[in-house]
Amino acid sequence: MEQVTIVGLDLAKRVFQVHGTTADGGIAIRKKLSRAQVLAFFADLPPCVVAMEACATAHYWAREIGALGHNVRLVPPAYVKPFVKRQKNDAADAEAIAEAASRPTMRFVEPKSPQQQARAMVFRTRDLFVRQRTQTINALRAHLAEHGLIAPQGMSNLANIRRLIDEAAAEVEPLVVETAHIYLEQIDDLSSRILKLEATLKQEAARTDASSRMMTMPGVGPITAMAIEAFAPSLCVFRRSRDFAAWLGLVPRQHSTGGKQILGRTSKMGQRDIRRLLIIGAMSVIRWATRKGTTPGSWLHSILQRKPRKVAAIALANKMARTLWAMETRKEDYRDPRLTAA
Template sequence: MTLLLMKPTSAGKDTQHERDQTLKKLACVSNQWGALLTIGLDLAKNTFQVCGVGEHSTPIFNRKLKRSQLVQFFAQQPPTTVVMEACYSAHYWGRELAKLGHQTKLIPAQHVTPFVRGNKNDHNDALAIVEASRRPHVRFVPVKSDYQQEILSLHRVRERLQRNRTSLVNQVRGILSEFGVIAPLGVKHLRAKLAHVIGDASCSQGLRNIVANAYVELLDTEQRIEDIEQRLNAFLDEHPCRDIIMSLPGVGLINASAFLASIDKGQAFQSPREFAVWLGLTPQLYASGDVHRMGSITKRGDRYLRTLLVHGARAALSRARNKTDALSVWGNQLVQRRGYNKAVVAFAHRLARLMWILLQRNECYQPQPVLEACQG
């Protein structure tokens, strides 16, 4: 009988020596990368997949790298094009790889899915990212700066605080109704009612304690929302396009700060229609032969930005009933023909186009008379 003695291996993560050996192997392969054109990077938390492709979409390598190896690996490569999906941590890695001299491109995830061949795994995903990036007419997502991501993070925090405030207000109203206390609609009236209940000696001490805790929580939440809005206002004051985007009807502090932090001056889009398509405000088209049918809007792109623009259009359209400018008259006529809700979405689509045009021209919005609009 022959006994095979195997060298014991350490369980757990790879040792530093093993990681160094992996990078050395990749460095040896990199000497043969004369025709390397694109590197596809499939992002993750700890284990990343890198796929190098040469001419004619020929894969040169496709393997995994640990998070601790990624920066060192790209630092050893000559400047090239690195393509990633526009997803979790993509903007961070886009900035880090740009510091190393690489040209980083972010591609929307929905454009990658049709190119995944075989089973769904990191190997095939990295190759699909490269193949999708080489298609003509693919629009890449611009890499956001640290400051832009900070502003958008403030929007996400504010949205969560608003949901918490709505939940708190509904819960307190339900509790008070069980004791026969009904507050008028509106947070302002509820706040006054809570202060009245706290000082009402006819109410039980237990109820007054519950209301007092809710009152403190409500004030704290509103103060945090106000602090965020002050920071957003400071961001707008520093942006050169503040007056341009704020001149549009239905665009205020929240809409303006969110759009400027996301698209800046709209330089990533070639036309106003492309910007509206990116927001998901264009109708779906079904065309086959002689059949052409338009459906509901696509709802692609950033849902938060689209929601803000639709709400802004609803506010602008509700105040356009007695106005005589071309945009208001067009919106009022559309309400009569297609109904209020459809007119709101169409109005938001028109606002998106106007936003891109004004940002490109560096001009503020000026209401146009109806006669001039008809002659144009």
């Protein structure tokens, strides 16, 4: 068998497809493997480039195969799709992965460590429970509305919803009150779990210098700091601050042609959890600045004078991302906690 230089590995739960190519692009290996055969196959293979789509389980396999001496590259699935020829199947996908990884200008995903994935699991679980709690509250409000009980919106009005149910106990069917209390118990259980997960995130954030440094910036708390540590690669891999902001999808989408620059709305192409949290943090800073007032002539004062608050929040989130990059690459705390200096 000729020397294999690039291997494309199509991941699955039980059946894996391998496509190996030589230096001149010729096909050297086309093979289907079971899950138990994967590591044994790569252990016998001379060191080469092993490419996979950055999908579910990819980071685990990247660590395991990388430990065998191979150079592992994770390719974003969106960048693999253009290389799929006609019909989609496991063999075609593995070939497309190998072809995409061979491109000199291809961009790759940094494999995550077990610690990053553990923190990401805590973050995702909290996010899931928050959504479930919101869904449960909305379902309860909808059911109560069917019986003429209009409940106020939001988690902050949960005490008012309880009082509304207790006061209407004599006016509605007993089954309605009984079922409503089941909803309330579920909401309380989810709230308790969310608080425990938030406490865990705060503890994890306090353990690392990077998270503590990020939290010196207004609008960045322990949850945002841990999201950056869990989902983003080391900020030092970005050449400049704009690259990090672009990776988060906080820059305008381009549709330029003929030498004419045409910019649209934000691209939203990057990591959505970090982008969402930065925008939420930016909105909290803007609300605080609106109440307390901003320094005339400052960047924040200027943009709030010219743009709507939501547009200003996107711009501020972009600025926060760039500042976080500078703080991390220079190992410095945030210098101006007022966020009003130009």
